[in-house]
Amino acid sequence: MEFIAALDALVSKINAFAWGPPMLILLVGTGFWLTIALRGLQFTKLGHALWLALVKRKEEGDEPGDITHFQALMTALSATVGTGNIAGVATAIAVGGPGALFWMWITGLVGMATKYAEAVLAVKYRVQDENGEMSGGPMYYISKGLNLPWLGAVFAIFASVAAFGIGNMVQSNSVADAVEATFSVPPLATGIVLMICTAAVVLGGIKSIGRVTSILVPIMIVLYVIGAMYIILVNISGVPAALAFIVKQAFNPTAATGGFAGATIMMAIRFGVARGVFSNESGLGSAPIAAAAAQTKHPVTQALVSMTQTFIDTIIVCTMTGLVLILTGLWSSGDTGAELTTKAFAAGMPGGAYVVTLGIILFAYSTMLGWCYYGEKSIEYLFGVKSILPYRIVFICFIGLGAVAKLSFVWNLSDTLNGLMAIPNLIGLLLLTPVVVSETKKFFADK
Incomplete structure (x- = not known):
């Protein structure tokens, strides 16, 4: 017990760095x-990007890749639209005040440029593995683009392990708690059902995941x-008035009211940015793994689609x-997390609590599908295609464990690894910015 406590304390210190002000900045x-380098491309090309993602949905012809633009986007969204959209937003506002939502918007707007750059590099440096499937993401563009395979391996290690926490046990635990509270179903039963449902999809690989998502x-x-x-x-x-209130509180201290203890401007910024980044994952390096599987002949096409992910999510x-x-006025009630969102929906509409419970179930389940793919591609980079099936099996087993386990340590560890993923990825993005800009100019010059 003392060892676990000491380890938990160490992880908490690392976590404070991984998600601290320097990393968020x-x-x-x-x-x-990237917004400056790309001349605000996420604003000028957003309409075209949404058309590509939601209307056209795929390229014509036999393009290299495993899944369509739309399926790649939905796979990435499956991993990012999750409990962070329900519990994360509530936590940000409950602690940082309504102004935190404004700072979430800022992270989303600039994060679209980050997501775009990640996808450009993911498609440009992707490779075809022994199974004939595309493999790409930060580990590949760091290794091939910067010639730093060891740094790519660092990212892959963080991602493959983080998947068991943020993309697995934390999600199954959230579903088990919600189902037990709403329908009185034992957590073990929920865990078994989630294992079966997840296995039915992920054992079929990215094409199966793409179809379902x-x-x-x-x-x-x-x-x-x-x-x-x-x-x-x-x-x-x-x-x-609500929108004006959000903007006003972003630049003014939020006074104590009801169960709300009050918040400074720095608290609004800190929790808004932290929850925003945590929700849309821009810069963490997870989504480009899915983008690399898209059927496309040019990196920019998929990148435009990928940046709509952050727009939709945040x-x-x-x-x-x-x-x-x-x-609903419940933001100042003193509640936080999923409980606060549940009470707000219940107060705002008949059956609102069921909407949130169903949202938690679907969001968490889809997150497990997306993160299993991220994890298996990371483990493939480290140990080859033969490691994929064992990874999938272990991933499925941990879903059941997560449904019944106490997760304070698992949450801290996965949160830490999730943040540490950003370090090698941001190095790759910053040093490879000229490549992103060059690919972008070349693409639009040919139009």
Whole structure:
């Protein structure tokens, strides 16, 4: 017990660095740097990018890759649209005040440039493995683009282990808690069902994951957004004041009210940025692993699609959650996390609590599908294609364990590794910025 306590204390110190102000500044700063280098491409090309992602959805012809643009986007969204959109937004506002949502928007807007750059590099430096599938992501563009295979291996180690926490046990535990609280189903039963459902998809590889997420992710996002929009429309007269309140509190201390203890401007910035980055994962290096599998002949095409992921996750879904919390007035109740979001939805619409519970189930399940792929591609980089099946089996088993385990240490460890993934990835992004800019100029010059 003393060893576990000491290890937990050590991990907590590392976690304070991994998600501390310097790292958050570096993550957001990289987004600003890429925004400048790409001349605000995420704003000028957003309409075209959304058309590519949601209307065209795939390229014509026999392009290299395993899944369509749309399936690659949905696979990446499956991993990012998760409990962070429900619990993370609530935590940011409950601790940092309504102004935290403004800073989440900022991380999303500059994070779109980061996500774009990650995808450009992922497709440019991807390789075809022994199974005939595409493999790519930070480990490959760091290794091939910078000629630093050891640094690529560092990223792969962090990602393959982090997947068991943030993309596995934490998610199954969230589902088990929600199902037990709402439907009185034992956690073990929930864990077994999740293991079976996950195995049925991930054992089929990226094509199976792509097919399922392309159906599941749009449904889960639309259902959640419809629930939030119902509450917003019922309170539509209060929306302008709510938006003004968010912007005002981003630059002014938030006074104590109700169960809310008050927050400084720095608290709003810190929790808004931290939860924003944690939600959309821009700069962490996870999403480009899915982008590398897309059927495309040019890196920029998939990159435009990939940057819509951050827009959908942060600017749309997180905003919906934040507005519900503020319009119902429950943001200052003293509650936090998923409990706060559940109470806000329950107060705003009949059956609102079930919307949140269903959202948690679908968001968490889809996150497990996406992160299993991220983890297996990272382990493949380290040990080859023969390691993929054993990794999938172990990943599935840990889902059951997560449903019944106490996860304070697992959460801290996975949170730490998730943050540490960003270090080698940001090095790659910053040093390979000229490549991103060159590929972008070449693409649009040919149009």
